[in-house]
Amino acid sequence: MAEHAILIVEDDSTVRELLKYRLGKHYEVFTATNGEEALQEIDDRIPDLIISDIMMPKMDGFALQSALQADKNTRVIPFIFLTARADEPARQEGARTGVDDYITKPFDMEQLLSRVERLLERVEMFQTQLDAEIGRDFSNRLLPDNVPSVEGYEFYFHSEAHEQGGGDLFDWSETDEGTYFLTIGDVMGKGLRAKFYAYSFLSYVRGTLHTLLQESSSPAAVMEHINDMLLEDEVLEDTFASFLLMHWDPAAHTVTYANAGHCRPVLLTENGPEIVEHSDLILGLEADASFSDATLSLAPNTALVAYTDGLMELPTTNGNMLGEDGVLEATATAYGSANPIDTLHETALEHSSEDSFQDDLLVVWLQRAK
Amino acid sequence: MSFDVESLSSETVVVHMGEALDFRNADSFKSTFQAHVEDGVRNFILDFSETEVLDSTGLGSIFSLYREISPDDGKVAFADVSRPVQVVVQLTRTYKVFRQFPSVQAAKEALA
Numbered sequence: 129m130a131e132h133a134i135l136i137v138e139d140d141s142t143v144r145e146l147l148k149y150r151l152g153k154h155y156e157v158f159t160a161t162n163g164e165e166a167l168q169e170i171d172d173r174i175p176d177l178i179i180s181d182i183m184m185p186k187m188d189g190f191a192l193q194s195a196l197q198a199d200k201n202t203r204v205i206p207f208i209f210l211t212a213r214a215d216e217p218a219r220q221e222g223a224r225t226g227v228d229d230y231i232t233k234p235f236d237m238e239q240l241l242s243r244v245e246r247l248l249e250r251v252e253m254f255q256t257q258l259d260a261e262i263g264r265d266f267s268n269r270l271l272p273d274n275v276p277s278v279e280g281y282e283f284y285f286h287s288e289a290h291e292q293g294g295g296d297l298f299d300w301s302e303t304d305e306g307t308y309f310l311t312i313g314d315v316m317g318k319g320l321r322a323k324f325y326a327y328s329f330l331s332y333v334r335g336t337l338h339t340l341l342q343e344s345s346s347p348a349a350v351m352e353h354i355n356d357m358l359l360e361d362e363v364l365e366d367t368f369a370s371f372l373l374m375h376w377d378p379a380a381h382t383v384t385y386a387n388a389g390h391c392r393p394v395l396l397t398e399n400g401p402e403i404v405e406h407s408d409l410i411l412g413l414e415a416d417a418s419f420s421d422a423t424l425s426l427a428p429n430t431a432l433v434a435y436t437d438g439l440m441e442l443p444t445t446n447g448n449m450l451g452e453d454g455v456l457e458a459t460a461t462a463y464g465s466a467n468p469i470d471t472l473h474e475t476a477l478e479h480s481s482e483d484s485f486q487d488d489l490l491v492v493w494l495q496r497a498k
Numbered sequence: 499m500s501f502d503v504e505s506l507s508s509e510t511v512v513v514h515m516g517e518a519l520d521f522r523n524a525d526s527f528k529s530t531f532q533a534h535v536e537d538g539v540r541n542f543i544l545d546f547s548e549t550e551v552l553d554s555t556g557l558g559s560i561f562s563l564y565r566e567i568s569p570d571d572g573k574v575a576f577a578d579v580s581r582p583v584q585v586v587v588q589l590t591r592t593y594k595v596f597r598q599f600p601s602v603q604a605a606k607e608a609l610a
Binding site: 314316317366370392409410413437441449451 | 590
């Protein structure tokens with residue numbers, strides 16, 4: 129968490145330096161000697177809280193506060209008046225919209241510090257709640273309500289969105305021929321920003337898939353389009369994503385896929401687990417990147433497990449991450465159990481130093497019946 | 499946390515990446531390289547000898563650097579890549595874009 133920045137506006141240098149010294153122990157403090165200077169400082173950088181004197185040359189505290197109220201970018205900054213004017217008219221004038229506190233000189237420093245702390249805590253609490261709410265909303269929209277239901281196959285899907293997580297996404301659609309496109313991805317970055325980009329991105333992918341499927345069913349061809357979009361679209365500039373696009377044909381028992389730098393899936397058969405190795409460059413990095421398809425055939429009882437990096441990056445008790453080897457082992461343990469994703473989850477956590485995942489986790493488990 | 503940057507010429511620097519590049523310090527890495535890009539630096543040798551953690555946000559910040567300097571023929575080279583970094587580079591297939599060198603010295607000679 130970045131240090132909070134406080135702007136002190138005070139013409140009396142003794143009071144200004146005292147405040148700077150005491151508040152400077154806990155916060156990043158910058159100062160101005162009057163309202164005009166304060167507005168210039170705020171123009172450079174929006175503080176998290178302002179403490180202002182009232183009587184000052186050039187532009188007084190009331191004028192400063194009115195100017196801040198008039199601008200939507202500065203209206204919500206917590207604002208404390210600190211003044212010698214203890215008389216009732218001044219107090220009434222000070223107690224107006226947008227003023228959070230009014231402290232008269234001489235003031236008790238401890239009291240001022242505790243008010244500042246409380247105000248900042250409250251603002252942060254609102255922000256965290258709002259972020260969590262929007263984050264949950266995005267996460268829900270990034271995931272489907274149900275999974276494909278196909279005779280002769282079991283399809284399991286598990287997702288856990290974490291507030292500190294990133295932009296994991298999963299989507300599927302059925303074609304007219306009774307085949308399915310499965311999209312698993314992870315937009316790089318953390319928190320709301322990643323979720324927002326993932327959401328924009330998924331909308332685009334859904335649209336693109338629909339259009340491209342008229343011409344071709346190649347995941348690699350779709351991947352090229354998505355990569356071009358990431359490099360050309362200004363809104364998505366500086367967005368990178370790993371992506372696994374699979375075209376599943378249940379009648380032919382095949383999965384044709386293209387992998388753009390995403391965690392490599394695991395193929396489980398009675399002979400044991402193996403990594404599905406083929407993959408290409410992550411999306412959004414290189415304009416002329418090429419992608420290619422590979423096809424897996426699914427013999428009876430074969431499972432294909434795709435996941436996001438929350439699983440692989442799970443911290444283990446020995447200070448490392450679960451890694452691809454750990455994922456191989458955990459999927460092998462889960463293979464054959466009644467609810468493989470639950471077993472996979474439990475097995476992974478047994479190796480973990482945490483008792484829950486601290487990142488988004490998404491697992492898709494597709495298995496052909498015996 | 500700031501990054502230790504060693505200037506080799508007006509165009510080339512070595513950035514010692516330290517123990518971790520992840521969501522906690524990716525922004526700090528971005529402002530570090532930004533300042534050098536503005537000064538005209540085009541080649542970045544990233545020294546990963548001590549790096550134990552490279553997460554997707556951290557890797558994303560390196561991608562941002564690459565996106566910024568590649569139109570001017572800038573290069574991002576990885577030197578003395580530790581095992582955890584190697585894993586990420588393999589998975590994302592980014593070795594196709596970032597040249598790797600066994601040591602900072604070898605990278606210096608190649609890019610000089």
